[in-house]
Amino acid sequence: MTHEILPSGILVATDGMHEPVKALGQQNYIHLTGGIYLPVPMHELSLPQLQDVNRLRDDGFKSGLEQKNDTLKIMVANAVQDFSEDRALTIVDVGSGQTTIAPYFSKISRYVSIDIDPHVVATLNAQGVESHAAENIREIGLNNDGINVLIALYMLQFRIDENLFADLASIMRGHDVMFANLYRIDNDRKEWLRERIVAAGLTIGPEIADTKISPGRQVFWTVAKDQGAADRLAAMFGAKLN
Numbered sequence: 611m612t613h614e615i616l617p618s619g620i621l622v623a624t625d626g627m628h629e630p631v632k633a634l635g636q637q638n639y640i641h642l643t644g645g646i647y648l649p650v651p652m653h654e655l656s657l658p659q660l661q662d663v664n665r666l667r668d669d670g671f672k673s674g675l676e677q678k679n680d681t682l683k684i685m686v687a688n689a690v691q692d693f694s695e696d697r698a699l700t701i702v703d704v705g706s707g708q709t710t711i712a713p714y715f716s717k718i719s720r721y722v723s724i725d726i727d728p729h730v731v732a733t734l735n736a737q738g739v740e741s742h743a744a745e746n747i748r749e750i751g752l753n754n755d756g757i758n759v760l761i762a763l764y765m766l767q768f769r770i771d772e773n774l775f776a777d778l779a780s781i782m783r784g785h786d787v788m789f790a791n792l793y794r795i796d797n798d799r800k801e802w803l804r805e806r807i808v809a810a811g812l813t814i815g816p817e818i819a820d821t822k823i824s825p826g827r828q829v830f831w832t833v834a835k836d837q838g839a840a841d842r843l844a845a846m847f848g849a850k851l852n
């Protein structure tokens with residue numbers, strides 16, 4: 611195998627040969643996407659490791675995952691637009707990366723990105739896109755008219771601050787709603803997330819199994835203060851899968 615190990619510990623395979631785990635000496639590296647291999651599970655990545663992953667991904671490590679990412683964004687944007695009816699729609703893209711979901715909407719009144727990677731936040735702001743550091747979520751003033759929809763795609767598998775859902779709940783109103791995919795997340799970690807969501811005063815709609823994009827690898831959750839709102843968005847997204 612031809613590879614490079616970055617100072618952060620991320621392994622980059624350059625020979626195009628991908629396997630689920632690469633063993634090098636005592637260290638097992640877990641395949642993420644393209645040539646990217648992780649020395650620890652996704653939810654244990656440090657910020658420098660996460661930043662390397664973000665950079666490598668943005669540098670064009672194009673793979674099946676990126677195409678699937680595109681398909682999912684189209685479906686989520688369509689479901690969210692159906693859900694919003696004719697209300698003014700603010701999208702809060704949690705863990706937006708530089709590959710934001712904004713271009714997938716035909717009509718939104720405001721787009722807000724949140725990311726833990728300062729480079730992502732700085733790059734988007736320099737492009738004139740409103741972006742906030744995850745540590746400042748509570749300072750984001752969301753709109754009081756219309757509907758605010760939070761979308762967290764391919765993000766909950768990473769290291770999550772204990773307070774993330776409490777912070778998000780603090781900016782959500784009763785009928786606002788959140789959509790997330792749980793990608794490659796095992797049952798223990800899922801329970802950990804569920805406990806934090808419930809402790810933040812939020813409720814989860816019926817879990818939706820992925821039958822189309824990455825079956826067996828992910829499920830979808832809708833989250834809201836109001837159970838009816840979470841259930842409605844779940845039904846609308848579920849309809850897009852069928």
Ligand SMILES: C[S@@+](CC[C@H](N)C(=O)[O-])C[C@H]1O[C@@H](n2cnc3c(N)ncnc32)[C@H](O)[C@@H]1O
Nearest residue numbers: 705706707709725726727744763764765768769
């Ligand atoms: C795989 S990328 C997905 C980007 C985009 N949502 C997409 O689907 O194309 C994950 C993004 O989530 C961000 N992220 C990871 N953990 C986070 C956290 N705890 N809070 C906010 N952002 C986070 C990363 O910095 C990265 O930009």
